[in-house]
Amino acid sequence: MDFISARWLRAISWVRDYCWSCASSKGVVSLANPNCNDATRWRRCRGCGVQASTMSDPRPATPEITFRRAVNAGGIVAIGVIYFALAKAGLALASVNPSATPIWPPTGIALAAVLLVGYRIWPVIFVAAAIVNATTAGSIATAIAIATGNTLEAIVGAYLINRWSGGRDTFSTPHSVATFAMICLVIATPISATIGMTSLAAAGYVAQSNFANAWVTWWLGDVAGALVVTPAVVLWASSQNHLSDRKDVLETAGVLGVAAIVGLIAFSPVIEQTRSRDPLGFLVILPMLWAALRRGPRDTATVALLLAGITIWGTLTGGGPFTTADRNVSSLLVLMFLISITVPSLLLSADVEVRKHGEERLRRAQIELERKVAERTQELELANAAKSRFLAMASHDLRQPLHALGLFIAQLRTPLKPAERTRTIELIDATRKEMDEMFNSLLDISRLDAGILVPTITEFPIARLLRKIETAFDQATREKGLHLRVRQSDAWVRSDAMLLERILFNLVSNAVRYTLQGGIIVGCRRRGDMLRIEVWDSGPGIPEDQKQNIFGEFFQLAPQDRHRYGSMGLGLAIVDRLRLLLNHQIDLVSRLGRGSRFAIMVPIAASRAASTEPVDLPHPAAFAVDGKVVLVIADAPMVQEGTGGLLGRWGYSVLTAASDATALTRLAERHQRPDLIISDYHLASGTTTGIRAIEQINAALGSSIPAILISGDTAPEPARDARDQGYILLHKPVDPMRLRAVMHELLMQQDSRRDHRPAS
Structure with missing residues (x-):
């Protein structure tokens, strides 16, 4: 059983650390995996740069993954067949040596396949290359050596492109395009030429005097294949935009059509080749520029591939300015021409794409900035309107008690009986208190708007606030003939005592102001780890469509018998802002003609045996x-x-x-x-x-x-x-x-x- 369990553990470990792109596996479960360096469920393989799953194979459905799945279904065989066919066609054009040809598109196919499918495609490349060389010239040993060089060329090139040049995104920036070209020119392609020519020379299939010429021909053929074929294949296979727009289809067809026409005019063997026709070869720059400036890297690579095919066909059949008596020299001239127009065009197209993306980002940023400016302008306009309304309402509400004060003072200047004089003084004092309440409300709103109120969260008994409410509103409710009941609680709460006191005072004051008969009840209920403080009244109630409006500034419902001077309609607005400041939830239940119930939820603190209430100071007169x-x-x-x-x-x-x-x-x-x-x-x-x-x-x-x-x-x-x-x-x-x-x-x-x- 232990042996079977160990085998199962090894199998599971192999699945978890297996990279399905490059077929590499450490074979154990470890976060320090040399192939997949990300410790999360999805990892990016260091070898191939492909994001691979740590599980069996649930890979994301990106265009690249979709392409690889299609390859898994039978495309691997197709890649091998294409490689074999192009290799046979290329070797058929060899002149300096049967195994060294200036036209070698299989390098581009192999490099693109490894970039798109992953390193696991290497056996297909090796087998196809070995069969091609074994059936063309040399021996089985040289065929295996050449196939090894071709395979290493693709694997090393893809590895360096993934590591240094962005992998499949290598054609998105000028820097990555230049890096791609240098990798193909200096590092990857010399591997195949060196291994292949060395094996042929060791086996006696290449003369020492012809070694350098054959090596250069082999190397340039591989370079041209990598620089011309790889971009087109990779860009089309990994592109997310497959010409769904009719305008794009027409423009792509147009640039390809112009490239074909220009290629036929410049290189077609149908037209007699003369000295005056030689400069026509430079016309191919026009469709290349069109594609680079207008259509992006994908269409630029496609135009380059199309022109390469026409140029090679025309040159081999005796047309175009590169035709010479030496077929190999003609081919090498074609290769240099193709390299010289393809790489700069790809660099230009990548630069244009970067600039387009930058302009698009700037355009989006400008739109976003304009949107924010418009929103801010609207906010300022609303704030200005609110300020005007604020001043108008404040002026109106403050003039009421000021007007009454003027009338009372005028009464004091007239002869009054002692009882009338005492009554007038009481009215003046009540009016002063009303103005004081209004100014305090304005002060609270101003301090809340300025953000200078900082809550001081402490733990205290709620009974302290309840007693203050009972003392503060007992006389006011008696004068209106209302019953005030405050049910005590032994709960301790966590909040700002002063701000919570202001919330409760405003709620009770609002209830006293609008309740004409009946009474007011203040009590507490425990709800889990929260204390629900409720204020009930038997007032006129609040209409359903006004329940949100009552928390707005200067909003007041008109009861049947308004308070003498009224209020500024800021009490509930202050309650709403303070509860947001304290992060306390408040809700409202009301029925017309039956009354209302406001409730605020406050966190409960651990009860304490000893009270920390401050000792009440004696009356100032003492x-x-x-x-x-x-x-x-x-x-x-x-x-x-x-x-x-x-x-x-x-x-x-x-x-x-x-x-x-x-x-x-x-x-x-x-x-x-x-x-x-x-x-x-x-x-x-x-x-x-x-x-x-x-x-x-x-x-x-x-x-x-x-x-x-x-x-x-x-x-x-x-x-x-x-x-x-x-x-x-x-x-x-x-x-x-x-x-x-x-x-x-x-x-x-x-x-x-x-x-x-x-x-x-």
Whole structure:
């Protein structure tokens, strides 16, 4: 059994490492196969350059593979017959020696066969060459030697062409064509001539005085066969374009017809050969140029082969300018002529093809560039239209609360009862909050568009956000007569806590705004390794055809009873952009008249026993502010007066200034040192910044004073500059309670550092 298993393993190994193109096999399963160097299922054989399968024979259906399959079906015999027939015809023209002929097309057939079929075709070449030479002249030994030379000539030539000149693609570039010509001229063909003539001389079939002449004749015959026959056979056999277009068929037929006519005129024995007729031989350059410039390498090689046949036939029958008294000399002149027109024409055709392909690539690149430019232009036009719409909608929605503020302020200027005055102040505060929400929405959209929001992914309990939602919307839902239910969960999630909080706040805020009766439910459901956070409402619902539109900017559905001033329609647009930023899935289910359900999927993190929730800070009013000096820097007198008055009401000692120089002067006059600096980001009409002013004051006082920057600029630069310097940036309009909380937090941190500072 072990012996049988070993035999089966060897058989399988042989199949895996077998190259079906050149019939080579290492015989073992190994990734370091000397013949097939690719470790994947398909390998490229180093010997023949053919892509071969590592399995039995499932090769790709390329034109080359299709040709080889046709050869497998019986073409091998046909190749041998063609080789034999052409060899017999060539040897019939031998004059200097029965085995040395100037016309030897079998070299081209053999080289093309090895390039197309693979090295496994070598036995056919060897047998055909041996039979031809054995039945022509010499002995069995010399026939075997000559056949060996012919076979080695084809194998070595094909190997070097595969290795150095691109294999079947050798006629696609001028460099590879030149390499092909040099391989045939200098390396491959001398092998056959040298082995053949040496064996004949050793056997006494060639005189020493005739050796050089016979060797040159043999060599040039092989060179011409390789340079003229091989290109035509390889290009037609491996071409993927088989003249399917009528225009191509007509042009190919035209160039071949012109070549035949020119060849007959220049070399036909029917026309009397005179000195005035000799220059007509140069006319063959015309169809060669036509083919090279217009039809590509394949038709160029075909025209060269056609002209070679006509030229050889005409010269051998006494026509054309190459006819001499010595038949061998005439043949050699024909060979030199054919070589001199074929190689340059192939070089020219390859160069033209390279240029055509380059122009085609440039044309495609230009089309692609024009397409991208058109797309970009359209995007810019859409962006410009969206910007105009953005400004128009923002202007409209912001004017509503501004208009109401003007009316409320006008009411305050009139005599009002205490209850009416209190009610008007509450309305003014509600309007301010509405404007603050609108500006925050615009700020969020601006920051998302600028790409400056970078998520900070952490693990935290979802209960923290749920409690914030319950606290934030409890009063608003009570005022509208709605029921708010927030079902707690002990799950931990992985996300950005602040951004996820903004998503949930926007979803609940949207539900509160559009729900007229009933209630809102916020809860969580586990779905595998995801937590599904759901927001249910009993609002009017969303039409099916509007479910995608509601996530667009400035899109709003009109409920029966709109909010007093409405919103800007940015809440759900912000939700959609934030969930894309966090890579969280969101879905919507809604029924008209029944309500809607928004759900967002968040990854679940491992639960933790100890909570890491931050301890809630006491209310700002609980902190003592007596003796705290706050420096306010703003170049707008209205901002100085408003900020200074508010901070004074809170109990701070306030100094206001329009610049850092003025601030230093007032600090020196009062002999005070600020505990906190509040500065506008843009100062002196935008020529300097609050960061520079703070740095100047810190440098003058020799300390680092906590600072808050306030800016109405939503560009990414202020936020980045403030973050780099370690300052807090608040965007206008600033909620007073937000400002108060930040101030107290900074002052507490400063007091804590002072308490822990070692005594000097």
